Amino acid sequence: MRAQPLVAVAFAAALTLVGCSSGAPATSQSPSAGTSAPAGGAGGEVGVFTWWADGSEKVGLDALVTLFKEKYPNNTFVNLAVAGGAGVNAKAKLAADLQNGNPPDSFQGHAGAELLGYISKDQIVPVNDVIDSLGGASVFPKNLLDLLTVQGNIYSVPSNIHRANVVWANPEVLKKANVSAEPADIDSWLADMQKLKDAGVATPLSVAGTWTQVQLFETVLIADLGVDEYNKLFASGANWESDGVKKAVGHYTKLLGFANTAASGDDWPGATDMVINGKAAYNVMGDWAVAQFTLKNKKDGVDYTYFPVPGTKGVFDFLADSFTLPKGAKNPGGAKDWLALVGSPEGQKAFNLAKGSIPARTDVPSDDFPAYQKTAMASFKSDKIAPSIAHGAAVSEAWNSDISSAISKFYTSKNQATLVSDLVAAAKKNTA
Numbered sequence: 228m229r230a231q232p233l234v235a236v237a238f239a240a241a242l243t244l245v246g247c248s249s250g251a252p253a254t255s256q257s258p259s260a261g262t263s264a265p266a267g268g269a270g271g272e273v274g275v276f277t278w279w280a281d282g283s284e285k286v287g288l289d290a291l292v293t294l295f296k297e298k299y300p301n302n303t304f305v306n307l308a309v310a311g312g313a314g315v316n317a318k319a320k321l322a323a324d325l326q327n328g329n330p331p332d333s334f335q336g337h338a339g340a341e342l343l344g345y346i347s348k349d350q351i352v353p354v355n356d357v358i359d360s361l362g363g364a365s366v367f368p369k370n371l372l373d374l375l376t377v378q379g380n381i382y383s384v385p386s387n388i389h390r391a392n393v394v395w396a397n398p399e400v401l402k403k404a405n406v407s408a409e410p411a412d413i414d415s416w417l418a419d420m421q422k423l424k425d426a427g428v429a430t431p432l433s434v435a436g437t438w439t440q441v442q443l444f445e446t447v448l449i450a451d452l453g454v455d456e457y458n459k460l461f462a463s464g465a466n467w468e469s470d471g472v473k474k475a476v477g478h479y480t481k482l483l484g485f486a487n488t489a490a491s492g493d494d495w496p497g498a499t500d501m502v503i504n505g506k507a508a509y510n511v512m513g514d515w516a517v518a519q520f521t522l523k524n525k526k527d528g529v530d531y532t533y534f535p536v537p538g539t540k541g542v543f544d545f546l547a548d549s550f551t552l553p554k555g556a557k558n559p560g561g562a563k564d565w566l567a568l569v570g571s572p573e574g575q576k577a578f579n580l581a582k583g584s585i586p587a588r589t590d591v592p593s594d595d596f597p598a599y600q601k602t603a604m605a606s607f608k609s610d611k612i613a614p615s616i617a618h619g620a621a622v623s624e625a626w627n628s629d630i631s632s633a634i635s636k637f638y639t640s641k642n643q644a645t646l647v648s649d650l651v652a653a654a655k656k657n658t659a
């Protein structure tokens with residue numbers, strides 16, 4: 228099975244795809260149904276691999292672990308988390324463990340192209356039975372299930388949906404330059420940054436290491452290309468040297484001109500903390516940032532505000548974490564207990580309340596969620612969807628890595644023509 232064409236099919240149809248989900252499920256590959264598990268859990272150790280190792284990300288994982296221990300007292304949760312936002316360190320360790328036949332019992336993988344990589348390497352097995360016992364298509368959105376499905380087999384249980392195109396802002400800092408309104412587009416936003424700079428704000432925009440730059444860049448691509456043209460970038464033969472891409476590269480260069488200097492490995496909490504501490508006016512970060520504001524006791528609307536990256540209003544730059552059942556997992560029964568919890572209404576509520584994301588399930592009421600998540604839930608329903616590059620929805624791990632190298636090189640060179648030709652080469656190589 229080849230992953231890449233499926234990815235192209237998937238995103239050419241912009242999350243309303245049909246290509247991945249056709250065909251009959253291979254039920255013979257599916258281990259026994261989650262519903263038949265003994266009360267209290269299958270027993271034994273359940274090793275779960277994520278990159279939610281510390282800070283506000285661990286708060287989300289801990290919420291799930293607490294429930295897991297309550298519901299499945301026979302099982303022993305083993306936390307195999309490897310620190311580093313976006314899985315920058317975790318993914319290499321995971322790849323080695325899978326390669327060496329030493330898989331965890333379950334691991335975090337992004338819905339979309341990244342997951343297809345594990346499927347095409349035959350490293351994970353279908354979990355249709357778990358999804359079915361959780362309510363299947365009546366509780367999970369079809370466009371999300373399609374990103375987890377190949378030939379009728381569903382390969383993971385989604386825990387959440389995150390939004391990547393969010394600007395987090397410090398209202399006190401904005402006041403220094405009388406900048407308050409949400410800018411309409413990138414040019415107006417750049418003008419506001421200049422005003423902030425003139426008013427003595429040294430760092431209008433905070434960035435961290437390479438993956439956060441990739442994420443910033445993808446949001447500028449969405450702004451300048453529009454969601455429909457952006458979604459076409461992931462199909463074979465797509466035009467990565469269009470005027471729109473060049474315009475985005477130009478805007479991105481100017482944005483970096485208003486940003487702090489970051490080392491390639493700097494992690495996201497540092498950049499978000501710059502907004503929290505009033506050292507920066509803005510940070511573009513996924514909505515896991517809201518958990519960081521909460522951790523630091525900051526109040527929505529008072530200590531921080533948020534809006535879609537200018538030019539991307541009405542677009543939800545999407546990513547979803549999901550949990551897998553690796554082939555050769557030592558404790559598949561315990562792993563299924565974990566998956567059943569992750570996909571349950573109470574698991575989704577507890578996790579997403581803590582994580583800043585929104586439930587993947589559609590039957591978890593929004594009433595109990597704070598203001599930010601309520602806006603995200605409404606946007607996810609009504610907005611056009613764009614898959615994230617930095618977080619495995621739009622491109623394979625290999626393509627993401629090539630784009631990251633190009634963005635990292637650009638951070639030092641600021642050579643716009645080279646960035647465009649590197650992006651063209653990466654697209655050619657990874658859709659060949």
Ligand code: GAL
Pocket residue numbers: 278279284311312313314337389495513515546547548618
């Ligand atoms: C993403 C992941 C999110 C969050 C973020 C920062 O890739 O999907 O859940 O953890 O990285 O680490």
